[in-house]
Amino acid sequence: MSSHTTYLARLREHLDALEVPWEQGAHEGETVATLPGERKLRTVVSLLLGERALELRAFVIRNPDENHEAFYRHLLRRTLRLPGLGYAVDASGDVYLTGRVPLAGLNEMSLDELLGGVLTACDEPFNDLLRLGFWTSIQREWAWRVDRGETTANLEVFRAELEEQTPSGAPDSVKP
The missing domain is CATH 3.30.1460.10 (Yope Regulator; Chain: A,)
Structure with missing residues (x-):
């Protein structure tokens, strides 16, 4: 060998x-x-x-x-x-x-x-890198999902920051 x-x-x-x-x-x-x-x-x-x-x-x-x-x-x-x-x-x-x-x-x-x-x-560093390099896309995806009542499960780590930027936050009908 x-x-x-x-x-x-x-x-x-x-x-x-x-x-x-x-x-x-x-x-x-x-x-x-x-x-x-x-x-x-x-x-x-x-x-x-x-x-x-x-x-x-x-x-x-x-x-x-x-x-x-x-x-x-x-x-x-x-x-x-x-x-x-x-x-x-x-x-x-x-x-x-x-x-x-x-x-x-x-x-x-x-x-x-x-x-x-x-x-x-x-x-x-993954979430920090997402925030730094993809924040606009994350915000758009969040808004799209919230608007349609879609699940936001894979965005939960950013929920507080995203809801802070959206005056009404996420409606109760959004699936976690």
Whole structure:
């Protein structure tokens, strides 16, 4: 068995031990793990095994509609607190979290810490990023749902702010 195959098997064993769901990725040496979130429903992480390092990439949020400067400043400030991880933007402006760790030190504990960092970096700022980059869309969606008596369940986290901006608030007929 080659060392690449050994590292890949070990990575997947560690994911199993940590009870992190995973599947084989589309590329050779790629494993795709799914992390459950609180603010963001889930974070999908591509773990790509290289010759000497494990590279990771996780989608954070799409290109913001507005307030770009504050949005990216927020991400850059958070990057200062991310050991071995950083935010990146693709050609479409979508935000990803990236990282690279040496294979030599990869064990169950270091993988757990790494995935914990990924989850924190993707999940923790999610609502703040929505406020910064998509607030106008959130307001329009809220108004549309309230006007039609549709559910506002996935906007509940913003309810107080949205009702504060709407003089009458949400009618009682709105489904939570």
